[in-house]
Amino acid sequence: MKCKFIIFLIALTSCTHTARSQNNITLSVDVEKTPEMGFVISYLKESMIGMDFDDKGHAEYRIEDMDAIYLTLHNGFAEQKTIYAEKGDHIQLSFDGESMKKTLKMEGVRENIADYLKNVKISGPANKDFALDIKDFVKLLKEKVKKNQQLLDSLTPALTKESSKFIKLEKNRIKYMLGLSLLDYPRMHPYMAKIEYTPGDDYYNELKAWLEEDLNSLCLWQYRTLMTEVPTFIMSRKTPIHTPYEKAMKQMEYINNNTKDEQVKQNLLTIIANNYIKDAGIQKSTELDAFYRKHVTDKELLAQYQQTYDSWAAVSPGQPAPDFKAVDISDKEFSLKDFKGKYVCLYLWPCVSPAIQQFSELKKLQPLFKKKNIVLVNLSIDNKKDNWVQTIQNEEAQVGTHLYAGFDKHFLQKCHYSAASMVQFIFIDPAGKIIELQAPLQSSNMEDFIKETIQD
Template sequence: MKNLIILGLSSLLICLSCQNNKNLSNEVTVAGTIENHDQTVLKILDVMGRGSWEDVVPVTENRFSINLTLERPAIKTLMYGDMRKDIFLQPGKSLEVSFDALNIENSFRYGGDLKIENAVFDSISQRLGNIDYSYLYTQPLDLTSLYMDSLKNDSKEYLKSLLNKYITSPYFEEYANASIDYNVAYLKIMLGDSQEEQYAGYYDFLNELKIEDHDLLDMPDYRMFLYFYLEMETNKRYKDLDSIQNQTADAKFYETLKTIENLKDEEVRAYSLYNTMLMQLKEFGTVDFDRHFGYFNTHNLDERYAEQMRFAYEEKKRIAPGQPAPEFTLEDVDGNQVSLSEFKGKYVYVDFWLTTCSRSARELPYFLKLYSDYKEDNIVFVSISPDKDKNTWLDFVKEKRNVGTSLWSDKFLDSEVTKNYQVLGTPTYVLIDKEGNIIDPVAAKPSSKEIRETFDLLLKSK
């Protein structure tokens, strides 16, 4: 679920009065140039309280421009293929972006009114991203805590040195400092959760933070912090359940809802309820979700979230169990075009994966064993990779996973097949029946006992 968390961001405000907001123009322009544009879709991601998650930005002759209406400073996510950049925006200001599609990492540049803010933010983000996780997860918590505190202090000193050199928006300065605080805080919660026990005082850093702050809801690091904080509090409640209660279906989910009910800030509570319901829907689909939908409709007080939930629910229903599986025709390792309809009369287990995905790599040995155990049965194994580089995919398949039917899809996660199957991350597994209808749009992974039990049950029913 964690990889599905925080898909997009909208407005951001720290210490900005309503009077000041009224004096700002609501228009902000994001424009730029993409060298070697290859028809990859450029998008601005924004999921908070909206019926649609993304704005597609038209690119004409390598140029693009879009005007956004903002009531206050905001952070949005700019997406191009597998590239994601959080960009700081402010009403009445402009941002220019340029990059070479063949070498995005080394060619990305900012310009316009918000050139300095975004260059500084990008630099801080990269600094916070240079974390040695292999070290952190092998060390005791007292050492990892010191490591994270050092990272926080170093990042703040670095930010201070940059702000001493350049004039930036006061809103940005406060945002950048808070972003560092909550970034380190949610990582500390993650590290603490990875250990069975935490030393006395480990979570004292939470006393330095405002846990519930609706003004920060549109800050990505705060929203990540809020997610992991609620998960931590839910785990405490879950551990207090008896052996019968914790075996109840969706027991942990219901404890999460109770944790959310205890939040004092109405806007934070509304967002947390929405986000938790959305993740439940995306991970487990529409089966048995009607009762959760009823709870949401009773407790939600924000029409924006109601609209978003209705949109997500209707989208998910398109690939609900019993619905026709979306047709696809893709290229296999030999250059042949292969369609889903060719497998009618057989069960189809579809694996969406990427060569660069660590979770896909962890499941690979189990996928190969599952294929080996069921390859003589009436089950077809179809692997679909939307890898950006076709040759990388081809070499990987031939060397490590040339079993079943391996297919390649272009345009990364913007491809038609990944959109039709609502693939938000990899690996994602889908199970299709002999008539071409969906059995499970979020099927069990190869390493689980559940998928073997499902296969055996299907094969017995023939």
Template sequence: MNKIGCVFLMLTVLAFAGAGCQDKVILATKARVEFKNTVEGNFFFIPEGSTAGYPKIEPDSLGNYVYEVDLKEPGYFRYVGVNNNFYLVYLTPGARMEIQEGTDGVVFAGDHAAENMFLSKNVYLGAAPRDIPLYSAEWVRMNTEELNRLIKNLETSGLNPDFIRLQALKYHCDFYLQRLNGPTNTAMFAPQLKIELADDFYDFMKEVNFGDSSLVQIPKWFNMILGTFKQMERRGWIEVSPDKYMEIYAKRIKNEKVRSMFLVELLNFTLQKGFSDDFPVYLEGVRPYITHPEALKALPALETRYRESRETHKTILRGQVAPEFKAVDVKGKEYTSADFKGKVQVLDFWFTGCVPCRAEMPYMEKLADDMKGENIVFISMSVDTGDELMALWRKMVKDKKGAELQLNVPGGFKSDLVKKYLIHGVPRIVIVDEEGKIVDANAKRPSDPKLRMQLEQLVK
């Protein structure tokens, strides 16, 4: 490994190892933020990393602008000001804080005023000059230097030691997330930017064991850990197993709290994505690894949600007869499910405006090409409707030469087929066996090597 890689690996291991860290138990206490803006306009305050949108702060019955939240431990929030500037905000249980935005910017008062002013002036952006290729060795070197500069500023700031420790961890995690997700996000949202990664680009994650209990206070901590394991699977650094992958992940996480909370979030994430016939198998497999009291309390609610989801999805459980379909290719030729009788069918539901769908397409096309000749058919099921989207669909698929069959479902999201499969979002992968029965109505995405393994086992 080169010198830059060694430096970064040392930093991440230190950040995630948490040697000597004690897991403190703090009772939930309400924190309060009052806004004293002198400029008019909408502003927002949300947990950092939230994907729930930006509900604006509204005045209470007395005309005061206040945000209150119950906290069990210190955490991060985001203030989006009247002028659309973003500010990271540090809060602790019971804190009382004021944020005032004026024509000259934002001023923090009350608890943690000094910490939050520090954050406003010491932001990690993961940037580099335009002449430095994204995620190149030079980019890594420059960002490592920036990380070290910010942490030196932090350590010599004279601020609260607990804040210094947590913020140092956050800086490391921010850099880690840039390296973990940056190339994929760039390919998805800015494909015109050609990125060439060195063979050892992801080596920084090989030795990370997520051993610091404070990780669960860092925004996007769950996505960071899950993304790490998925990347490890793609690169063959950990075992790939369609039914035991949660147990494999659990064994890699050394800290009890992080491991327990991660597994609960992973089970929750599985339910959020849609019904999974394998949820009981996943739960029983990881139950011995969920030992932290806070995580144990969440299990009964997850089991209840699974039972409710099973009832909702009872028509598309494993073993049910798959709904029949009719779909057409770009030339208008009609195909039905009867045309593929006796073959395993992989149905890939998507539409042209779905960025994640388009990002998955190369993986599905490669999978279809690799399994050509097996007793399996890969069918791209576009749910585009309307003249404009249909024209775009035809343009996208007319020159595709791979093994995947390109079809469109008349009626799209309003079609009987989509309704019968209870599809509310895409991409959605459905697997049907040779007998026309459902194997998995909410299968893994094609970028996930667990889908390939599941299909290879099915056609043996």
């Protein structure tokens, strides 16, 4: 039996049984009952991994190349728990999928650190505090950092016995978690102080002063966020930034020119370039790619970036489209080859309201589809076939060919499907090659795209 997933909750990362190593962090999970809403681990904010359980209720995941990491366990939407791990750790979790809080047992964790993380509550500034001028606001933040570190300070002897790294890392986690409030200050200050406000040198100087170049803190998403977003604030002060690509280029330019520690610099450049390519692909990233390869020389970082780059190159325009296996309402099997000879608009959708509403827009495009010899294939990626069967009976869904593929993570990974977007349109030519992997979602934009791209 496979674990059932809620589409919004997970990213498309496979979890397989992997060889254990002293250079990895291994997480093993055993459940008495498979969680109905899915079990996910998250770290570095952008990484969310859905666990696949086998017939015995076992799943395993390996994190590579991380000296230390904070992991958040998500049992569906209702339950979360943060744990800490270091390179070489093998953490074993067991619980009843219905209630992680009541039944969770952990082996391989540092018990004192686990208890600390269970009890610590980090509190940031209140809304009213944003009315303070920037110097007083920063003074308040520093006081709150010290207050939030009191529990940590009281437990330092016991925690140090379990990990010499944890104390400094946790102090930085608290510092940078509160430092994120500085990014909200330009928006919140005029509202709470009831004045007009344009950030000046004093604000930008405080932003810079909050940051330190620290290679070890790169495992903290709070630190990574500040170190990449502060350059955005500084660079947009001179020239407005309008697109994600402009933002990535400005971030990389600032970091390259202003970061002294070469390892920190190259890691930050890799984070920015990787995240941009993951989200947007490589089609319009020539300048970013050249900049990255010019300034990053670390072989491991280059390999990480190249892996992301190659995954998009494999599905760039002109490459064979990823094949799929699906069935229609009568369980007849289909694949992409069944539509060879025609243009295909492949619509990836789960059974949620925003995705279902797209059918009304697609109906408006049917005359254009017919004129251009385009077949609309609605490929359901919902994890429950019964939901799909019920949904396609609706009047608004009576358009195109409906097929059910289920949540095939390997196929969706190849398509670079994003759970955040929920839906995706892929245009494929009569030879089965990709025209566009992520076509416009709005019907008016899609109409323009079709007219410009597909000849009569």
